[in-house]
Amino acid sequence: MRKLLLAPLLCSFMLLSAFLPLVGGLHAPLSVRQDFPLITSPASPIYLDSSATSQKPTFVVDKMREYELTTNSNVHRGAHKLSRDATDMYEAARDKLTTFINAPSRRGVVFTSGATHSLNLLAKTLATNLEDGDEIILSVMEHHSNIVPWQMLRDFGGVSVKIKWCNLDEEGGSLDYEHLATLVTPRTKVISIVHTSNTLGCTTDTKKIARIKAERAHPDCVYVVDGCQSLPHMPVDVQDMECDFYVASSHKMCGPTGVGLLWGREELLDSLNPFFGGGEMIDEVTTEGSTYAALPGKFEAGTPCISQAIGFGFAIDYLNSIGGMAKVHEYEKKLGSYLHEKLSAVEGVKIYGPSDPGERSALCAFSVDGIHVSDIASFLDMENVAVRAGHHCTQPLHTYLEISHTARASCYVYNDENDVDEFVNKLRETIDFFKSTGA
Numbered sequence: 001m002r003k004l005l006l007a008p009l010l011c012s013f014m015l016l017s018a019f020l021p022l023v024g025g026l027h028a029p030l031s032v033r034q035d036f037p038l039i040t041s042p043a044s045p046i047y048l049d050s051s052a053t054s055q056k057p058t059f060v061v062d063k064m065r066e067y068e069l070t071t072n073s074n075v076h077r078g079a080h081k082l083s084r085d086a087t088d089m090y091e092a093a094r095d096k097l098t099t100f101i102n103a104p105s106r107r108g109v110v111f112t113s114g115a116t117h118s119l120n121l122l123a124k125t126l127a128t129n130l131e132d133g134d135e136i137i138l139s140v141m142e143h144h145s146n147i148v149p150w151q152m153l154r155d156f157g158g159v160s161v162k163i164k165w166c167n168l169d170e171e172g173g174s175l176d177y178e179h180l181a182t183l184v185t186p187r188t189k190v191i192s193i194v195h196t197s198n199t200l201g202c203t204t205d206t207k208k209i210a211r212i213k214a215e216r217a218h219p220d221c222v223y224v225v226d227g228c229q230s231l232p233h234m235p236v237d238v239q240d241m242e243c244d245f246y247v248a249s250s251h252k253m254c255g256p257t258g259v260g261l262l263w264g265r266e267e268l269l270d271s272l273n274p275f276f277g278g279g280e281m282i283d284e285v286t287t288e289g290s291t292y293a294a295l296p297g298k299f300e301a302g303t304p305c306i307s308q309a310i311g312f313g314f315a316i317d318y319l320n321s322i323g324g325m326a327k328v329h330e331y332e333k334k335l336g337s338y339l340h341e342k343l344s345a346v347e348g349v350k351i352y353g354p355s356d357p358g359e360r361s362a363l364c365a366f367s368v369d370g371i372h373v374s375d376i377a378s379f380l381d382m383e384n385v386a387v388r389a390g391h392h393c394t395q396p397l398h399t400y401l402e403i404s405h406t407a408r409a410s411c412y413v414y415n416d417e418n419d420v421d422e423f424v425n426k427l428r429e430t431i432d433f434f435k436s437t438g439a
């Protein structure tokens with residue numbers, strides 16, 4: 001009898017819980033903060049600098065420690081058990097990454113030391129595909145890591161190529177696709193454009209870019225996507241994106257520094273010359289010359305970043321364990337809108353990037369009338385709020401927008417609306433202080 005009475009109650013509770021995330025409104029938290037000790041002690045800062053580097057959950061740190069203390073060995077070269085186990089863990093991390101980005105095969109998934117390494121690898125090795133007069137297309141919002149390697153290719157690559165710059169739309173919020181279409185010609189051999197901008201927070205439409213490439217560029221043109229600020233925050237499917245190469249860094253997505261991703265279409269990676277030479281990347285070495293290992297080993301010369309790659313794999317496990325990237329993305333969209341709304345309401349603040357919060361990631365680069373952003377960031381730091389000030393490695397973008405520096409608040413899975421409120425309150429106090437001193 002009691003059971004009978006309880007049954008409808010239980011049913012309505014279950015129904016309610018199923019719908020809670022939908023009606024729970026604005027900011028149903030991911031509730032993962034406790035996984036990140038660095039930001040949960042009473043003295044911890046309000047950490048709003050995750051676009052620079054994210055915090056790591058205990059899970060990842062513990063797993064890396066466990067690896068170091070129980071399995072540490074070199075990979076691919078030992079007949080002993082430790083080496084076999086380390087190799088298995090290293091290659092398992094590659095498998096996790098392959099699934100995470102929906103790559104067609106693990107052979108196209110290369111571990112590098114970070115996105116910067118990946119982009120340098122591409123610029124250096126793609127040079128052999130270029131001829132005098134060929135064009136490389138970048139956008140004005142690129143991170144320096146997606147600019148300088150191509151300039152080095154132009155300046156030292158032994159080939160006279162031209163770099164062309166795609167502007168932003170009228171609002172200055174995202175890529176101007178019409179301008180891109182006018183820039184791309186049959187001489188265009190590389191288009192390298194950021195997926196989500198680390199300063200504007202906009203996300204580019206990769207299929208649109210791929211279409212422009214297919215319609216207008218040289219048939220051998222490759223499309224490179226800098227995914228540093230997209231892979232940590234949204235589901236990424238490199239096949240669906242229609243790009244040729246995709247790069248990212250582990251340290252922006254709960255993983256360690258010193259490891260990153262280069263994904264490339266297999267036939268393209270196969271056609272490129274190796275980048276670094278040394279152990280691991282060879283098939284056979286004689287005094288006359290060398291032959292090279294099959295993918296992905298061909299691009300992983302020397303002892304690779306073993307524990308970091310394994311840590312990267314555990315970071316992926318962690319992100320999957322908290323609900324996966326669709327949930328992370330949904331949460332961050334809401335938190336990003338909240339950040340944008342609250343910050344927009346502060347007098348004297350100008351936010352860069354799309355005005356439509358729906359088109360933004362969970363970051364805001366901003367300036368404040370009459371106050372230098374370095375002063376803002378230093379004052380916020382004294383109030384235990386960590387934001388970044390500077391050009392965020394996007395100097396050409398700042399020049400384009402006719403500003404020297406911006407401050408940037410960037411969120412991740414462990415932030416919530418209380419962090420945003422605290423940040424905005426402290427920002428208001430900072431502005432009031434400067435106004436009161438007549439600065």
Ligand SMILES: Cc1ncc(COP(=O)(O)O)c(C=O)c1O
Nearest residue numbers: 114115116143145198226228249
């Ligand atoms: C958009 C973008 N591209 C490239 C990079 C470079 O990444 P890393 O320093 O990890 O190589 C960053 C890092 O801030 C970034 O935000």
